[in-house]
Amino acid sequence: MSRQTKITGESKQKFVHQVFESIADDYDRMNTLLSFRRHKAWRNTAMKKMAVQAGDTAIDVCCGTCDWTISLAEASATGRVVGLDFSRNMLQVGEKKVAARQRTEQVELIQGNAMELPFPDDTFDHATIGFALRNVPDYRHVLQEMARVVKPGGQVVSLELSKPTWPPFRFVYYLYFQRILPWLGKWFADRYEQYRWLPESLVNFPDYKELARVMEEDGCFEQVEVKPLTGGIAALHVGRVKGGV
16 A cells, blocks of 8 residues: 555545644745745735735635735735634644734634534635645535635635646656655755655645636536646636625
8 A cells, every 4th residue: 555545535634634733833934945935926926816805804724824814814904814724733833923913803713624614604705725725635625615604706715736737847846846845844844754745745636727627617616717826836726606796
């Protein structure tokens, strides 16, 4: 049995939880290093596309250390923003950042499961998930849960790693992602196995075209827009929840 097989199915959630609990303190620094700071530009692109308005409400699913949560809160200015993650250690890092940005009155951080969002239907104007959809037990179900808690006409937004389409670039990218990235994790964070999981988590995850097709076919969205980023290394998907004016 391969290692990839061992961490699928019921064991995947436990394994991923252990990964993020163990890398929480190094997560922000390693994100900047491993993405060559592109993750910040990608998030800025997502925020511009979303065009969050003052007073809008939002939930950031799998919020990690809360960078996107804070961006949503700052764009909304006054609206309620919830950050939800299953890793207590990641949330503890996020709590400090939220406090430093003086957003504790506006932002609520919850330890919870993306597969079962603890909110009624039609609660938020926006739902986001950043670099986590490939890690959940069932990404289709998570997208459906996000659509459920968003008001009709609201947005479900995924920012996720993807697969480059141009063959020469794809070769170089996979060489870095599969062979070099885990060793950078070992050298800079003393975490080899955890950073080896990151490229493995992308193997069975759909590319940006397939993910857009899945969102269109699932029936939750009346409109799906997709934008590949940095040659397809990442992709932004925006789904408009059915029922809006």
